[in-house]
Amino acid sequence: MLVDVATIKVQAGNGGRGIVSFLREKGNARGGPNGGNGGNGGSVYLVADHNLATLIDFRSKAVYKAENGAPGQGKDMTGIDGEDIRIKVPTGTLVYELDNEEATLIGDLVEDGQELLVAKGGVGGRGNASFKSSTNQAPRQYTPGTPGEAKELKLEIKLIADIGLIGMPNAGKSTLLNHLTAAKAKVGSYPFTTLSPNLGVCRFVNGKEAVIADIPGLIEGASAGKGLGDEFLRHVERTRLLVHVVDPIPVEEDVPFAQLALHNYEVIRKELEDYSAALIDKPEVVVVNKLDITEVAEQFEDIKGSFAKKGLEVYGISAFTGRGVEELKLKLMDMLDKLPPAKPFRTAKVVKKIDIKDLPNRRMVFRIPSVEDRPIKGR
Numbered sequence: 001m002l003v004d005v006a007t008i009k010v011q012a013g014n015g016g017r018g019i020v021s022f023l024r025e026k027g028n029a030r031g032g033p034n035g036g037n038g039g040n041g042g043s044v045y046l047v048a049d050h051n052l053a054t055l056i057d058f059r060s061k062a063v064y065k066a067e068n069g070a071p072g073q074g075k076d077m078t079g080i081d082g083e084d085i086r087i088k089v090p091t092g093t094l095v096y097e098l099d100n101e102e103a104t105l106i107g108d109l110v111e112d113g114q115e116l117l118v119a120k121g122g123v124g125g126r127g128n129a130s131f132k133s134s135t136n137q138a139p140r141q142y143t144p145g146t147p148g149e150a151k152e153l154k155l156e157i158k159l160i161a162d163i164g165l166i167g168m169p170n171a172g173k174s175t176l177l178n179h180l181t182a183a184k185a186k187v188g189s190y191p192f193t194t195l196s197p198n199l200g201v202c203r204f205v206n207g208k209e210a211v212i213a214d215i216p217g218l219i220e221g222a223s224a225g226k227g228l229g230d231e232f233l234r235h236v237e238r239t240r241l242l243v244h245v246v247d248p249i250p251v252e253e254d255v256p257f258a259q260l261a262l263h264n265y266e267v268i269r270k271e272l273e274d275y276s277a278a279l280i281d282k283p284e285v286v287v288v289n290k291l292d293i294t295e296v297a298e299q300f301e302d303i304k305g306s307f308a309k310k311g312l313e314v315y316g317i318s319a320f321t322g323r324g325v326e327e328l329k330l331k332l333m334d335m336l337d338k339l340p341p342a343k344p345f346r347t348a349k350v351v352k353k354i355d356i357k358d359l360p361n362r363r364m365v366f367r368i369p370s371v372e373d374r375p376i377k378g379r
């Protein structure tokens with residue numbers, strides 16, 4: 001089964017502390033302050049990679065930690081920055097921050113190589129050298145680094161495709177995908193052959209291409225968990241249009257094809273509606289499949305008529321022989337041309353990397369007492 005949801009923890013590195021140090025060399029007993037600043041902690045980024053298709057790797061590892069910044073050193077040396085880590089996720093991953101059961105969408109990695117900063121590394125503290133001023137020639141102050149951010153994230157893949165194929169099991173969705181694209185999706189004469197989404201690329205006569213997603217079949221009650229449930233619908237949420245594949249062949253002999261086809265269509269529409277308002281409003285092309293079967297061909301005019309009464313246009317095809325598929329392709333090409341491009345749910349922003357100048361709050365300044373400051377014991 002496709003693993004398309006995962007929960008992970010990310011922990012950025014802490015900033016290293018600044019240190020207190022003075023120049024000590026022969027002939028210069030009271031050298032100036034030279035305690036360096038701490039290094040910045042490493043940050044955690046997510047990076048979209050189209051080579052990945054699932055979130056299965058996230059099941060075995062739960063916490064992703066970036067390195068801490070090193071403390072500052074004498075001789076004005078800044079501590080070494082902790083290394084950032086970049087975690088690869090499939091393109092099409094939505095990232096939610098979890099906080100007390102609440103999930104807030106913080107990014108949507110829709111393009112290959114897109115990066116999202118998910119946990120910012122802590123800032124290194126200030127060494128005493130940075131506190132030197134005309135009035136404070138021998139500062140003994142330093143600041144600790146700030147802690148790195150820690151977050152719990154929910155990752156969720158929503159495939160990025162132009163067209164989604166939906167319909168009941170056995171309607172011929174995978175057969176149609178294979179006909180329209182070079183995909184080799186499994187086809188079977190039994191329901192629920194497809195267990196996880198298949199993708200293919202269709203090339204149109206105008207030279208443009210469209211990504212088509214074929215998802216597992218839906219049945220009545222899918223929104224209540226029947227069959228394989230309706231969670232796969234998330235993979236057609238981003239599509240620009242749906243192709244609803246209708247199987248007109250009745251299981252019971254005496255039901256007229258036309259009546260059954262429309263009934264099946266409406267059952268699926270109800271499931272889409274229960275899933276989300278956005279899906280029911282998506283542009284749709286209705287396709288009646290299996291026109292190579294004599295009875296279907298004979299009753300196609302009736303089928304068309306029953307849909308027309310509801311104001312719906314249908315395309316008759318045989319995904320098996322390819323009949324009507326070229327016309328369908330032209331229709332899809334035309335519709336896609338008029339539809340806006342797929343939009344991400346939220347643009348992933350890469351927050352600027354941290355800078356040592358983002359100095360920590362003044363109140364965090366610590367001071368190492370000098371020898372003179374220390375109370376003298378026993379007096």
Ligand SMILES: Nc1nc2c(ncn2[C@@H]2O[C@H](COP(=O)(O)OP(=O)(O)OP(=O)(O)O)[C@@H](O)[C@H]2O)c(=O)[nH]1
Binds near residue numbers: 176188189190216291
């Ligand atoms: N005669 C005929 N059979 C077809 C046609 N299209 C598909 N089939 C057959 O119908 C059965 C189901 O096809 P699939 O493509 O696996 O159907 P599906 O909609 O992907 O089914 P699920 O993955 O189970 O949801 C297979 O036996 C196909 O060979 C067609 O145009 N004509």
Ligand SMILES: [Mg+2]
Binds near residue numbers: 175187215
């Ligand atoms: Mg299938």
